[in-house]
Structures are given as C-alpha cells and as structure tokens.
Amino acid sequence: MKKVSRFIIGAMIGGLIGSTIVILITPESGIETRTALSSRLENLVKEIRTAAEEKKEELKKELEDYKKSSI
16 A cells, blocks of 8 residues: 555645646746647536546436336
8 A cells, every 4th residue: 555655645746747848848938838729628527527527428318227127
C-alpha cells in the first residue's frame, strides 16, 4: 500500500512539474495559451457529457429489457 501511495504522489508531482514546464516554454502568449486550454477543456467536458448521456440511455434500455424478460 505504501508503494502505491508513493507512486500516486510521484505521478501527481511529476504531472504538475511537467505541465508547468510546458506552459512556461510554450511559444504562445499567455492569453493564447489560456484560450486554447479553455477551448480544449470545454470540448472535453462536452465529450464527457455526451458519453455519459449515451451510457445512461444504454443502461436505461438494458434495465427495461431486463424488466421485460423477467416478467
């Protein structure tokens, strides 16, 4: 358990350091970088919502099929 928590902490710290370095050395200005990041985040949120809605509908259909088959 101790190894897992160390790995997770190390991965988080590495991710933070890596993302900080990328932001600092990017050739775009701060406004351009924030705009691009914001746009990517919005797209990601839309994709997650779409996937969640699709899965929700799929699960509803499976549940109704299960109810019908158990009658």
